[in-house]
Amino acid sequence: MMTNKQPLSQRLSWLVPTLYIVFLLLPIYWLVNMSFKETSEILSTFSLWPQNPTLRNYTVIFTDPSWYSGYINSITYVVLNTLISVTVALPAAYAFSRYRFLGDKHLFFWLLTNRMAPPAVFALPFFQLYSAFGLIDTHIAVAIAHCLFNVPLAVWILEGFMSGVPKEIDETAYIDGYSFPRFFVKIFVPLIASGIGVAAFFCFMFSWVELLIARTLTTTDAKPIAATMTRTVSASGLDWGVLAAAGVLTIIPGALVIYFVRNYIAKGFALGRV
Amino acid sequence: MEKTWNNKAWFMVLPVLVLVAFSAVIPLMTVVNYSVQDTFGNNEFFWAGTDWFLDVLESDRFWDALTRNLIFSAIILAIEIPLGIVIALNMPKKGIGVPICLVLMALPLLIPWNVVGTIWQVFGRVDIGLLGRTLATLGINYNYVQNPLDAWVTLIIMDVWHWTSLVVLLCYAGLVSIPDAYYQAAKIDGASRWSVFRYIQLPKMKRVLLIAFLLRFMDSFMIYTEPFVVTGGGPGNSTTFLSIDLVKMAIGQFDLGPAAALSIIYFLIILLLSWIFYTVMTTSDAQG
Structure with missing residues (x-):
């Protein structure tokens, strides 16, 4: 009986991930479906595919500055944040992975608490802090604010990757007469290139998906696309078609980069610890 | 790895320290x-x-919100962890299916959180959503705007949709690290599917499961954007979690x-x- 049952359950095992993926894709399919319909069609007829496919919703987004500037703003602060986070995290992660120093464990723990801190706690104080510096509604304000959770994340991920590089490599390089900066840039960074890619990807992602802080710190000039979307919902105009198209466009950047990190994505989520 | 004691390493940590301290x-x-x-x-x-x-x-308000948070976390953990394990166990181990599964499954994780909310808000609407419309056609009375139970079910399904992949990816990473020799040995011993899971796969997944469990618990404990978009904390206060309550208090009512x-x-x-x-x-x- 065992020998009969085993192959059958194995032959059917593809069903489980397939069904799960169908479940994942259904709501996304519905959003894409809506994005190709006129709002009047969305409200009047219920159909599984657009009866009169239209690109109008996308045209609206790409021609109206209040829409497309949202994307530019989001991408600007996300890229700024990724650059800052990875740059400052690199030396720190090296220090954590190679040396013991006074208070290192407490520091490492304190960093983690910031990754776990609820953004809701920080929304109001951030607003006041950045107002005091006159940084409200600038890209750099959001970029620095997102460092709160992205720098700790980058440090943890990079530390995980760096710990996988044997220490003998450092020592050999020093014996060969490399100075620390030269060793770091010429030898060490190429060795952990995939780790840097993964850390950058995760900084990009968490800055991209975050809304509460980004929305609190911006009003018009640096307003992220996600906030533009919520305004549309509340402004009763409720142009469902444009809203759906905007949603679809926010999914695309993630979908594009995910392919490059597919093999490391679990390691990133586990903060470099798989 | 043996680490050397070096207090000068503080200088390398300094930029991080300054930046995070500021934030x-x-x-x-x-x-x-x-x-x-x-x-x-x-x-x-x-x-x-x-x-x-x-x-x-x-105040009852605090304890109610805290209780809702804990119940929500408990429910989504009870669903996402076992579901994630089952899916990871059935994922293809090699071939073209692997990258396809990984990329498609990771997709929900990269969608901005308020868009996740919007997707489900639309998907569940009785008038224009696929889910709401289908349920209505089947004669099921479902309305997440008015019925607290429906609101909860919607939020839970949304969270399962959004985050189960995290558990799957972590478990899968744990599973592929098991050498083939383990399975061959189990086959020779005539081990059942259950004992393979219990004595080979589960111990290897222990660590990643722990990470998945803790991450999911903490992230669900501070959930804000998705329920805010879908239900706005309602109907009544039935889905007002701590974060939502806090933002309402601080920015809405300015009760500093x-x-x-x-x-x-x-x-x-x-x-x-x-x-x-x-x-x-x-x-x-x-x-x-």
């Missing part, structure tokens, strides 16, 4: 400041001691004192959870 310590000090003072406006503050903390701890006190209590809970996370991680780091 974390200064705002936290502001919060502490507000939590112990009261104001009549005009920037005049006076000492209020622990009044706000007592107010918060004695209670909001600050609530922030600190909230933060202390998170601190305790992070400490558990850290201890668990470092001990399992030590075990390898």
